Amino acid sequence: MNFDFAQSHFALFELPTSFALDRARLDARYKALQTEYHPDRYASHDDATRRLSLQIATRVNEAYQTLKSPLARGRYLLTLAGVDTEEETNTAMPMDFLMAQMEWREAIGDTKASRSVDALEALNRDLAQETDALTQELGALIDDDRDYPAAAMAVRKLRFLEKLHEEIGDAIEAVLF
Amino acid sequence: MALLQISEPGLSAAPHQHRLAVGIDLGTTNSLVATVRSGSAACLPDDDGRTLLPSVVHYGADQTVTVGHAAQKRQNQDPANTIVSVKRFMGRGLTDVADAATPYRFVDEPGMLKLSTVAGIKSPVEVSADILKALRFRAEQSLGGDLVGAVITVPAYFDDAQRQATKDAARLAGLNVLRLLNEPTAAAIAYGLDNASEGTYVVYDLGGGTFDVSILELTRGVFEVRATSGDSKLGGDDFDHRLYCWILEAAGLSQLNDRDARLLLTKARQAKEALTDHATTQVTAKLSDDSVIDVELTAEIFQQITDHLVQKTITPVRRALRDARLTADDIKGVVLVGGATRMPHVRRAVAQLFGKPPLTNLDPDKVVALGAAMQANVLAGNKGDDDWLLLDVIPLSLGLETMGGLVEKVIPRNSTIPTARAQEFTTFKDGQTAMAIHVLQGERELVTDCRSLARFELRGIPAMVAGAARIRVTFQVDADGLLSVSAQEQSSGVQASIVVKPSYGLSDDEIGRMLSDSMAHAGDDLEARKLAEARVESKSIVNATLAALEQDGDLLNADERQAVDAALAAAQAANAGSNANLIRTAAEALNQASGDFAARRMDRAVSRGLAGHKVSDF
Numbered sequence A: 001m002n003f004d005f006a007q008s009h010f011a012l013f014e015l016p017t018s019f020a021l022d023r024a025r026l027d028a029r030y031k032a033l034q035t036e037y038h039p040d041r042y043a044s045h046d047d048a049t050r051r052l053s054l055q056i057a058t059r060v061n062e063a064y065q066t067l068k069s070p071l072a073r074g075r076y077l078l079t080l081a082g083v084d085t086e087e088e089t090n091t092a093m094p095m096d097f098l099m100a101q102m103e104w105r106e107a108i109g110d111t112k113a114s115r116s117v118d119a120l121e122a123l124n125r126d127l128a129q130e131t132d133a134l135t136q137e138l139g140a141l142i143d144d145d146r147d148y149p150a151a152a153m154a155v156r157k158l159r160f161l162e163k164l165h166e167e168i169g170d171a172i173e174a175v176l177f
Numbered sequence B: 001m002a003l004l005q006i007s008e009p010g011l012s013a014a015p016h017q018h019r020l021a022v023g024i025d026l027g028t029t030n031s032l033v034a035t036v037r038s039g040s041a042a043c044l045p046d047d048d049g050r051t052l053l054p055s056v057v058h059y060g061a062d063q064t065v066t067v068g069h070a071a072q073k074r075q076n077q078d079p080a081n082t083i084v085s086v087k088r089f090m091g092r093g094l095t096d097v098a099d100a101a102t103p104y105r106f107v108d109e110p111g112m113l114k115l116s117t118v119a120g121i122k123s124p125v126e127v128s129a130d131i132l133k134a135l136r137f138r139a140e141q142s143l144g145g146d147l148v149g150a151v152i153t154v155p156a157y158f159d160d161a162q163r164q165a166t167k168d169a170a171r172l173a174g175l176n177v178l179r180l181l182n183e184p185t186a187a188a189i190a191y192g193l194d195n196a197s198e199g200t201y202v203v204y205d206l207g208g209g210t211f212d213v214s215i216l217e218l219t220r221g222v223f224e225v226r227a228t229s230g231d232s233k234l235g236g237d238d239f240d241h242r243l244y245c246w247i248l249e250a251a252g253l254s255q256l257n258d259r260d261a262r263l264l265l266t267k268a269r270q271a272k273e274a275l276t277d278h279a280t281t282q283v284t285a286k287l288s289d290d291s292v293i294d295v296e297l298t299a300e301i302f303q304q305i306t307d308h309l310v311q312k313t314i315t316p317v318r319r320a321l322r323d324a325r326l327t328a329d330d331i332k333g334v335v336l337v338g339g340a341t342r343m344p345h346v347r348r349a350v351a352q353l354f355g356k357p358p359l360t361n362l363d364p365d366k367v368v369a370l371g372a373a374m375q376a377n378v379l380a381g382n383k384g385d386d387d388w389l390l391l392d393v394i395p396l397s398l399g400l401e402t403m404g405g406l407v408e409k410v411i412p413r414n415s416t417i418p419t420a421r422a423q424e425f426t427t428f429k430d431g432q433t434a435m436a437i438h439v440l441q442g443e444r445e446l447v448t449d450c451r452s453l454a455r456f457e458l459r460g461i462p463a464m465v466a467g468a469a470r471i472r473v474t475f476q477v478d479a480d481g482l483l484s485v486s487a488q489e490q491s492s493g494v495q496a497s498i499v500v501k502p503s504y505g506l507s508d509d510e511i512g513r514m515l516s517d518s519m520a521h522a523g524d525d526l527e528a529r530k531l532a533e534a535r536v537e538s539k540s541i542v543n544a545t546l547a548a549l550e551q552d553g554d555l556l557n558a559d560e561r562q563a564v565d566a567a568l569a570a571a572q573a574a575n576a577g578s579n580a581n582l583i584r585t586a587a588e589a590l591n592q593a594s595g596d597f598a599a600r601r602m603d604r605a606v607s608r609g610l611a612g613h614k615v616s617d618f
């Protein structure tokens, strides 16, 4: 079993190192890789081989999850370019973005209180639109402009939106289950 | 006896060295063992042709262990030493089962509960190992060789402690575990390969003690689990229990002794099963004080009083759909698995939710074992033409205890396995050389609402000022869904040692002790094997004699007949006992007694043969 743990996720998936992604190729390559390395292929091999296959399959899953998610993919591309996204440390966000965040939080709080799944789902759809727009912006910043500081800001913003999405999801589950 | 060890043609002498591997469905109520031979999977029957082994173990004061149907028969007389539904106790503590009415004497200690029997204190792991041993023995007898390994199925919704306990039980039973396989996934394999289906399927598995639901996407040769959910404390047993309560009420009774309770629970189960095919049934039972219970029950009432249990299965189905980002309309088919899905109101509820009748074309009792056998065959390296890949998920999120008794998720539920996640920690005191980490599993925010898996203590951290040490702890979940943890101090590269205290599991020491105990009992296993062989041999002589008497009984005069009958009765009586030597002796005596008879039958056969032919024919 030969595997290069040092190669990038893009190299592993034989994809160009870019934000734009051919999803069908990603999926096909994922299945091919797991077909080759999954621990089930090595169930009756020795311990060392089994451990290696476990490590490779784990890496393949991690790489797949990273490339599949736009936020994780953007963050990963920036890491490859040597740029820290400073998601935990840099809290200096533009004023208008912070205002918009506060509005979102209020809306979620109100809708939560109404316990209406439909209203929460509607909110989720609005959020998805905003997320899509920001994702496009991130793609252009990385692939076209190569403006990494701006891209890092977009990643931080997306992280905020993802947290909102999780909060709405939790609220929906709290009503449903 | 040589005659009985004839194996399937082409099996033992296969050209490519077929490696013997089995799939085992270790169920709450029933367990099965299956294997693939000549390309197709089949469940292996016992000597009486039964494939289901009741998951019941009886412990005798003389240390005898009885498993299956024979143990089930002791259930009503000796409930405290007859362990049923032990799967419910795997990886569980005493407080987890506090609400269940059981006749057992539990040992009060922290960690996994233990049962006190006349044969000593038993961990659920040991009881399960006894069931697995019986199946392993059955498989080795019928396949005529040692097994290279086994795939053992577990409910998809089993947490780490329950999985670990299952794997420990297999180890104790001397089985090499090729894989722990989720039950719904096993069922999907059995279905998917038979029907060459593509698309998204739901597997709804309601067994005796657990409820599982998985959503799988089948594409060419890949089974990808999209989401899984369930309730590891919900199954046919709960319907029995509800019905039991109803019967008590209808009969105006309150508290019963253990024996009566067991009897009535059995009656409740029979009534439940009868109502699957009948509109009414009569529940009659004679209690130990000679009073008689006799009530009529209709299917309508039964369905009414258990409807909340059916509804309880719908929530996890919806949750799984939501996690997979799908709606009921996206589902191409629903596969029903587990004996409890035979109940009409369960089928109706499922059909209503998905707007289509569920698939039931495979035997719901066997489908899990068959799928496990197919996977075992692949894992053992007996490659067929069509190979497949299974991508399963972790059913419940893994997290760590943080300040204030909160849980921070490290690996979210429904992540494809194998998976790993590293987390960095730091010291908060100068010179601190150890730190404690608490790992939990579950979806809730509070530590007290999640299941404690283990406490780790990291030791040997190099002394530094507070906050300088950076300890990277890696959580690895393997393809069986089992967690392991390792840690390293980043700046110095020192491998911190980890002391694991599993909250509900067995420590390595305990497993070691049990293993050596079972080595000590290896002699018993040998005895068990001798006994089984003697029984099989005796049974075949008895059967041959019975058939001969039927056909040619007229060859014997009254005295001779009496002698044969007496020897026959003696052999049968010996066979009912468990003394291998006695069984052999009685069988041999029967062989002797019928020796003359056999010779005369031979003469008759020859003369019959001659009568129909001219001498020139020979």
Ligand SMILES: Nc1ncnc2c1ncn2[C@@H]1O[C@H](COP(=O)(O)OP(=O)(O)OP(=O)(O)O)[C@@H](O)[C@H]1O
Residues within 6 Å of the ligand: B026, B027, B028, B029, B030, B031, B055, B087, B206, B207, B208, B209, B210, B211, B235, B236, B237, B269, B272, B273, B274, B276, B337, B338, B339, B340, B341, B342, B343, B364, B365
């Ligand atoms: N005809 C029937 N009608 C209703 N229930 C039935 C019928 N046949 C079997 N059952 C029930 O099915 C349950 C056993 O199912 P099964 O053998 O699938 O469970 P199991 O695999 O042992 O348990 P689990 O999968 O939960 O570990 C029992 O509760 C039994 O009463």
Ligand SMILES: [Mg+2]
Residues within 6 Å of the ligand: B025, B027, B028, B183, B207, B208, B338, B368
């Ligand atoms: Mg089952």
